[in-house]
Amino acid sequence: MDNLQSSDLKSILHSKRANMFYLEYCRVMQKDGRVLYLTESLGKQSKENLYYNIPIANTTVILLGNGTSITQAAMRMLAQAGVLVGFSGGGGTPLYMANDVEQAIEWFTPQSEYRPTEYLHGWMQFWFDDQKRLAAAKTLQQKRIEFLKKVWTKDKDLKTEGFSFDDTAIQNALDSFYTRTEQAKKQSDLLLTEAQLTKVLYKYAANNTNTAEFKRQHVSTDLANDFLNHGNYLAYGLAASCLWVLGIPHGFAVMHGKTRRGALVFDVADLIKDAIVLPWAFICGKENATEQEFRQQILQAFTDHKALDYMFDTVKAIALSNHDEINNKEANKDA
Template identity: 30%
Template sequence: MSARSRRRSSTVRYRSALMGSPWSAHPPSCRFCPTARHAASTMQRKGGPRLLITDREGALYLERARVHVEGGRIVYTITDDENAREFNVPHVNLAVLFLGQGTSITQEAMRLLGEEHVHLAVTGTGGTPMHMGALTTYTATGHFRRLLPIYRDPALSLKAAIAVMNHRTLRMTTIGGQIAARELRARQIDGLKAAGAKFEIALKGCRDVAQLLGYEGEYSKACYREFGGMVGLKSFRRNAGAGPSDEERIDDPEAICIALANRLIDHGNYLCYGMSGAALWALGIPPHMSIFHGKTRAGGLVFDLADSFKDALVLPLAFAVATGRKSDDPEKQFRARLIEIFDDYKILAKAVDTVEAMLLAGEGKSATVD
């Protein structure tokens, strides 16, 4: 059997718009996520219109691979033992490319990704937030011009922030509740609903962003407490930045689960930041124009926007994987399932919807919460 035949037989085939071919090779370890079918922005490229960001496959995660260009196509090569396998990257139909540990990429591949407006997010051990986008592609400035007066006026920033938080509470009780029912076998989420209702009441009387952040902290703790209780981890405390070495020094099984849950939450948050960053970049909005996560914090608006959906996705899944222990590689299991959830709930499109609601609120207009 030829090397090409062996390569084809070891892959799963999936439908793609890449290079005009209806089928392309794709390994089962990587997951592509379709997103919602509506426009986020208008983009043009040489040879015809570029796919809208919300019409593309949502995300692809690669690790221990070499990304390069071959015959005008972006491909990645995975080498295991003595075999090297090569697969296509459908860069004309991709929104976010996550590069994990042991991955390299050539300048030519970076250029083609930039030309097709693909957002690149580099994640190291546990996920390190490094986001990159080309500066040579044109994006309309309408959303940026609408955000600028909101960013500069604290009163308008507060209105926009409240709109984001309203999206957050609704998605927690709907999407978060659905994931909890499926992954954690939760029969009811009355505690989450009560925490959300309390937060929404507090938001109505909020005087400034500092007060909002205080209420947000209380709401986050309530969510951790509720999800921890669903899996019997009532002593759970959030510890951002916990690594695998922290788990190795622990003997208590419950403490090990708590440390793993913290690590998975970190990793999930970074993946959500990639989706948030891609939405902002596609809309031509600078990520540093934060409305409530600190005016000097790098990429603050990425965190603002990700808050509208990340806890609803990440928390129930992190606790489920940390306590289920169904895999020798829980981080890989968690990551694959989270990217599936990006697909299931059309998260990139929902992020774009939140941006529009945020802008409308800052302009004194009403918007429906999706």
């Protein structure tokens, strides 16, 4: 059989790709036209090496954790397939600098001169205007709540665990959130409103799962915090992939500030974190799940609720609304 080439693989839109990998203690390599990862057998008497295929045409992100290496040939094929590759600490979350995407995870983005231009053009057409940038930030916050409602009203497992979008505590918090978001005059107002809502959601999740005296800590202190860190970095991987595919640089944030590195990744990841990562971090913490079990649960939830599709749809809508507005004005002038 002839060796496969990356160009021979059927292209799958990034928003429709099903796979996201976290690998540790293995070597990623190219073999016979495929990308594989190599591990040593766990058997005490066995010295057998085990090869596992990575379906790169249907993969969005690969995170390489502790004890990993990757060959140049494998990176070439991953780049050709448009897979985002990142190095991280154990479990996908370093024990240090767990807040900064570009330092906590070093992202390697595939090189491509043929990504679409209209999304970047549309983003730039509003980004330098303070009021339009604030309006985009408000849109992201509204879409964040829409996704929360969509997931919490649909997911039967979350309902079983007591997570209800219609709960009085949630609705009271959202009433205040909507009012303060609408009245916000600058990004710092939105960040404060966001922080207050998240604090309510943490308390709600802690009460549902009987997590005593929970306090959010980015340095590892308990399972709930560990899983929140882990799940957030998986969300950052999806957000970074979304922005790379659309050709929008990570520095052009609308919510987290002009000078914070990678801030647009945080903006986009926030669309799905509260709805999926937050509740499952507490649930899996209550059940003493392993990191692998938690990761499988989160990735399945991302797939079930089409989290990556939602990111793409939201970012494209914000960019194209401004791009189309400018184009219409120019067309009217020409007429």
